[in-house]
Amino acid sequence: GAVVSQHPSRVICKSGTSVKIECRSLDFQATTMFWYRQFPKKSLMLMATSNEGSKATYEQGVEKDKFLINHASLTLSTLTVTSAHPEDSSFYICSALAGSQETQYFGPGTRLLVL
Amino acid sequence: DAKTTQPNSMESNEEEPVHLPCNHSTISGTDYIHWYRQLPSQGPEYVIHGLTSNVNNRMASLAIAEDRKSSTLILHRATLRDAAVYYCILIDYGQNFVFGPGTRLSVLP
Numbered sequence: 001g002a003v004v005s006q007h008p009s010r011v012i013c014k015s016g017t018s019v020k021i022e023c024r025s026l027d028f029q030a031t032t033m034f035w036y037r038q039f040p041k042k043s044l045m046l047m048a049t050s051n052e053g054s055k056a057t058y059e060q061g062v063e064k065d066k067f068l069i070n071h072a073s074l075t076l077s078t079l080t081v082t083s084a085h086p087e088d089s090s091f092y093i094c095s096a097l098a099g100s101q102e103t104q105y106f107g108p109g110t111r112l113l114v115l
Numbered sequence: 116d117a118k119t120t121q122p123n124s125m126e127s128n129e130e131e132p133v134h135l136p137c138n139h140s141t142i143s144g145t146d147y148i149h150w151y152r153q154l155p156s157q158g159p160e161y162v163i164h165g166l167t168s169n170v171n172n173r174m175a176s177l178a179i180a181e182d183r184k185s186s187t188l189i190l191h192r193a194t195l196r197d198a199a200v201y202y203c204i205l206i207d208y209g210q211n212f213v214f215g216p217g218t219r220l221s222v223l224p
Contacts, residue, residue: 002161034211043202043214044159093158095212101147101166102206106158 003027004096006107013084014115020080021110023094029074030096034104035067038091050077084114118142119203124219127193135188135218137203142183146207150177150188152199153217159202162188198222 003026013019023033031052036044048069049057056069068080077096081088091111095104120138127133139148147166151159163170163177165186170177176189190197202217 004158006158036214043216044212045214046211049211091156095158101164102208102210103149103161103164104212105161106151109156109158111156 002098002105004105004107006094006110008110009108010111012113012115015085016083018080018082019084019112020078021092023077023107025075025096028098031074032097033071033077034095035069035079036093038093044093086114088112089114118205119215121203121215121218123216126221126223128223129195130192133190133193135201138185139205140184142205143207146205148179148186149204149206151202154199193222195222195224
């Protein structure tokens with residue numbers, strides 16, 4: 001149980017285009033999901049907290065107009081990187097909160113390369 | 116900032132037990148101790164978590180010091196597939212995960 005999927009697993013796009021990444025909880029409902037970014041050889045950095053039916057909460061320094069988050073159902077959250085630039089190239093990972101003891105289950109990640 | 120301290124790297128031989136330490140001297144009474152691991156090019160994987168008592172599951176054991184200021188993740192028989200970065204994270208209700216650099220475990224055949 002507690003499986004989280006992400007789609008796509010990798011994407012290459014041109015600078016200036018937008019990219020949407022989906023995060024799904026497959027066998028449980030998740031009121032809260034999280035989006036992280038990880039640069040090479042670095043640890044995960046939280047970008048935003050996504051709550052079903054309400055606006056996402058962004059961490060300091062993360063542009064909410066650039067990284068659009070939608071959590072329209074209890075099993076799906078999406079992250080859209082708008083007007084992507086090469087510096088947005090990174091490994092994007094989502095997670096979903098499950099249970100009462102703050103356990104998060106992570107997706108396999110999406111590798112974004114912006115040319 | 117991460118509230119935990121872990122060694123940057125550790126090595127183990129295959130088939131041998133591995134003890135991964137974590138110091139968390141400022142832990143509060145309601146902080147859960149979570150362990151995750153991340154294999155190359157994958158998202159983190161839940162390993163185990165606990166509050167006060169030692170915990171066992173099919174992946175590992177978690178030994179928590181009596182004063183809760185440190186804990187140890189125990190892999191009973193390391194395999195090559197256990198090579199990963201292991202993260203020790205303290206989390207209280209409503210808080211966000213803060214990932215430190217973790218411990219990079221290498222398993223030698």
